[in-house]
Amino acid sequence: MTAGPIEFYFDFSSPYGYLAAHRIEEVGAEFGRDVLWRPILLGAVFKASGQSPLVSQPLRGPYHKHDLLRTARRQKLPFRFPDDFPMATIAAARAFYVLDASAPKDAKRLALALFDTAFSQGINISATATVLDVAEKCGLDRVAIEAGIADNTVKQRLKAETDGAIDRNIFGSPFFVVDGEMFWGNDRIPDLKDWLRTGGW
């Protein structure tokens, strides 16, 4: 492919990220664009932006819980909030980057399985052991991923991706960048598609 990729930033604790993860590869395929998945840590982003997770905010929280349920129905996806939401996602994000360099397709497969564990099954994926269980069920090398999560290169990669996202003014999840144009939110995927279709407005 000669055209630039769609960069897909997300945090594994983001329910709208889960909904987007099930749609974005289809968009890439439709427009001949690779999709680069880039998990980041929203906690660090929120510190920079002064925000807090949507669903824990007064007034906004109930609206978004309702909206997540109706949007999941519309996308024909199951939806269940994990216990003890929001979750810590450092182990999940590191596990992704363990695979990303050498086996990017496996990394995406693991990412989808982690999202499904959290938001289809409603299982909290904070614990490293849970992340490794999911990886094992995907047929991936549990021992190698466990070692990789503790590796300094992987830790630095996740930190660099998160810092890089803040530097680009990315402040939420999911967040898409294509041809230098930014789109925030699962609900902006139609706009992203229209931008790619028309060449922009």
Next chain:
Amino acid sequence: MTAGPIEFYFDFSSPYGYLAAHRIEEVGAEFGRDVLWRPILLGAVFKASGQSPLVSQPLRGPYHKHDLLRTARRQKLPFRFPDDFPMATIAAARAFYVLDASAPKDAKRLALALFDTAFSQGINISATATVLDVAEKCGLDRVAIEAGIADNTVKQRLKAETDGAIDRNIFGSPFFVVDGEMFWGNDRIPDLKDWLRTGGW
């Protein structure tokens, strides 16, 4: 019309409200729904929700400024930020409610003219005199509106609409309610239309 109306909540300082004001009557006409325009004071709403105006937030502000410009281009509307943004909108909202009870079409006409003054021409509409100038240009009765703005019934009406919005968990502008279903944002108008078209998901 027998089907319930689309309630359209907004604050006159809301640039996405301006963009929505130019689209929502067409949606009502398409689906045989009246549109009830309901200006409120977002300042009171933000106190309840712990939010602040979008464009003044770190990271989010630059994204939304860019998004407003591209969305206005897409809707083929001029767009200019007023000086000294955000604006006080108590006079504008009260002027709307002066007309709303007896001449709702004039109230909507004034609302659109106020929005256009603010976001097409970039003129700050905080001052009562500016609001009255706009009303006069619309061929409305300046003296009657000036008296109405100071009237206690009108003041109470605006307070009641704002309090009512908070009670309904409305936390932003524009905000739409139809058949008990809520949609937040100019970018959710396609979802609102799809909901009306399909009967919901």
